[in-house]
Amino acid sequence: MAETDFPAELAELRDTLRRITDVIDVEALRAEITDLEQQAADPNLWDDQDNAQKVNSQLSHKQAQLDRVNNLASRIDDAEVMAEMAAEENDDDVRAEAVDELGSIRKALESLEIVTLMSGEYDEHDAVVTIRSGAGGIDAADFAEMLQRMYLRWAERREWDVKVLDTSYAEEAGIKSTTFEVKAPYAFGTMSVEAGTHRLVRISPFDNQGRRQTSFAAVEVIPLLEGTESIDIDENDLKIDVFRSSGPGGQSVNTTDSAVRITHLPTGIVVSMQNEKSQIQNRAAAMRVLESRLLLLKKEQEAAEKKELAGDIKASWGDQIRSYVLHPYQMVKDLRTNHEAGNAQSVLDGDLDGFIESGIRWRQGE
CATH class of the missing domain: 1.20.58.410 (Release factor)
Structure with a gap:
């Protein structure tokens, strides 16, 4: 040696x-x-x-x-x-x-x-992460829940504060969507490289014939903006629905019509919150996330206009960013950075640092 x-x-x-x-x-x-x-x-x-x-x-x-x-x-x-x-x-x-x-x-x-390496306008902010199941039926819903567990475990390893804001459960297994808030220094700058479409390839546990299934889930990451950065929202542009919270276990939140769904009619953006006990708290949380999404949408539109004027319309992020393969071999590979790991279960258990750090360095290079 x-x-x-x-x-x-x-x-x-x-x-x-x-x-x-x-x-x-x-x-x-x-x-x-x-x-x-x-x-x-x-x-x-x-x-x-x-x-x-x-x-x-x-x-x-x-x-x-x-x-x-x-x-x-x-x-x-x-x-x-x-x-x-x-x-x-x-x-x-x-x-x-x-x-x-x-x-x-x-x-x-x-x-x-x-x-x-994180010098973006909102990189220092807390993050709001939304995961939605995509193509793939029950497997996609199960995959969305696997991704939620992966991110929550990763944040727990870092001792970051995480609060689940809303979860919509699928009928047979898994989840249709989930939204959670991550509070930590540079949470958005760190987690924003996870935004995109994730793909899972495995033998489906829901297929009686044991066939291989490919399923997809989308991850959205937005910065949680402070009140001073919020934008004005016309109340007339909002459709607000209240309903009884759903989920397993019979929690106290399920006993009243405390859940809130806000639809921003001009953009079609929908935000649901159900994890607080009161309708007022859920509405406040939903409005905070809606404001963040609208401001980010405005910034993205301005950036898109600038790119179009400059003649550059190439997207900097592809639709599919990462593949998780559990059969016929085990591998997780990021398609932007080519960073990969042979222990897929370890990654799904929250071992994400290598992927996230390589993603941040790749983004800086882009």
Whole structure:
């Protein structure tokens, strides 16, 4: 085994961290945190609950980002001490531990570096993810539920806050659609590379003849926008329906007409919410998502017009972005980046970091 050049490795890690902190602008980040802490300490802050939640959310996100940088700096210092101990005592066990820690730090820096590649207008925002079953009947509904489980497990590994807003269950198995909110720094910038059509190939557990089935599910990711960024919506453009929430288990939400469906008539956009206990809460959540979708639609239309004027009408994202093959072999492959994994079950259990990070780097290159 080649001897590790600890001074060179440590110098490289410190240089990488320095480049990352230059992009993040740690001093500006500290100043923002100080300002947000002052706002959070204002005794009148909660007079405006929406603003209070916004301030506390921003403070939590930015403090977590600063903590992540500081933690990596401390780990590099500790690794240097460990390497010096190994050299002084000629201890192979400590040396091996130092080598492992250097590798772990390198991976953490690569993950943090991904943040520096997210400079889109809404990348820092929380995300709202909607999954819809597509072609493939029962298998597609089952696949949509598999994708929901995959993303929830992935977010859980990262200790990100996730709240399921609405789920429409299919009659036999799986789900027709689900919408959930992900609250974390750069949640939208991170998850937006998952938007598109996903394909599953497997032996159908719902086919008595055991035939291979191909099914599809669509993933939509939009940024959750703050109130100051929302757009005016004419109440006359809305059709609002209330109904009894549905789902397994007989939850308390099923006992009243608390679920809300809002249809924006000019665009045909439909948003349903049913996971809150009150109609007022579900309506507020639905309006927040509707506003985000309408503003994003407006931005997309403006971008499309600019591309058309420039003579570039090529879409930057294909319809089908990823294939999950469970038969006759196991493989998950991203069709944009060519990143692939042979353990499909591990990916479906939430091991998505490699796909998402390669997607972000691919997007930056595009």
